[in-house]
Structures are given as structure tokens and as C-alpha cells.
Amino acid sequence: MITKHQYLDKYPISADSEKLIVGTIHPHDHSRFTIPFFYGNVTSIWKILSEAFPNDLNPHLTREGILAFLRNKKISVSDTIKVCDRKNPTALDRDLIPLELNMQIKSDIRNSNISEVLFTSGFGKNNAFKLFYVDILGLTLTDEIRRNRGTVTDPDIFGRPVKLTVLYSPSGSSNVGLSKSKAYLENKAQYENLPTPVYRFKVDYYRDKFSGK
DSSP, X not given: OOEEOSSTTTSOOOTTOSEEEEESOOXXXXXXXXXXXXXXXXXXXXXXXXXXXXXXXXXSOOHHHHHHHHHHHTEEEEESEEEEEESXXXXXXXXXXXXXXXXXXXXXXXXXXXXXXEESXXXXXXXXXXXXXXXXXXXXXXXXXXXXXXXXXOHHHHSSOOEEEEOOOOSGGGHHHHXXXXXXXXXXXXXXXXXXXXXXXHHHHHXXXXXXX
């Protein structure tokens, strides 16, 4: 099952962007996407951002609305894989077999105003950060990077330091793990009386990560 990325060429990284969202590759059957765009099959990241920025992104999500939001916020979206095979017909990173990586992403970041890259998955096999940091940049993961959920690159790589951050996953299935995380437990008292405490923490977390620099 060979999947070719449908959006990398159509929606290139904008030179004036200041933040960049990076994942792996969309699921194989993009024809069924609710929105013909990155994360269009499961709109969780856009739903979270619409709640984090209700005045900027309409909760009745459309591609045009998302694109306007991204332009206004100076955010681009990209992925690490251009072409992949799949061990199984799932959207899981562990089932991917990367055949062609998006090597252009390095020069695209260099030729932009991006100061932070935000990854939708972390350090496991075929996760976005791992593919970017190890397979595209040729660098070595350390325990410190794992603990800190990111790092700052050497200025020589992109012509300036760029912060690399692994987001808490936007997927609803990640909420159980997030509820046990240090970040949530340190702030639990603010959320524990809300109907959906972990989700509300995640909305505030995304607001913080996508606000300013």
C-alpha cells in the first residue's frame, strides 16, 4: 500500500511563517477526508486550535478558514514523509515504511522566518520528531531531549537557533497518558472541577504553544 503525500507540494512552507507544525504523513485514503488538507481526516488539532483561538478560527471548520487562520498566525504545516509503504492499512506511525523523506524541509525552514517547529509525535519509530531530527538532520537523540520534549538547534543548521518542540498529541486517545504527565499533574488543581479537565488543559497548552514566539 504505497501512499504519496497529497499536500506537501500544494501547500509549501511560507517564507514569512514563524511557526511550523510537522507530522509524518496523512492516512492512505485521503478521498474520505472531512477537509482536504493536513489532518483533514481527524480534525482534532484544528478543533483544539479553534477552541484555543475562538476569535481567529471558526469551530465550523473549513479548509479556507484553516488557511486564513494559518496565514494570520504565520504558521505553516508540513510532514516528514513524502512517500511510504504500510505494513498494515492503519494511520499508525509504527505501521509506516518510509520510502522517501521530505528532505526539502531543511532548506525551507532555513529560507523562512520560522523560529519554532512543533511536532505532532515524538521519539518512537517513525514519529515526526525522530524522523526529522535523526533521519533528515542526521543528529542524535539524547535522554535530555526526550525529557525536555525538544531542544534548540545549533545556529549553523538553519542560520539561526530554531526551537524544536514535541506537542502533546491532539488525539483524544492520548488523554489518558496526558492525565498522568508531570505537566498536567502540576496544574491539575486548575482543571479537576471542569467537565473535561484533561482536554481543557490541552486547549490551554495549545494556546500557549501557538501564541507569540
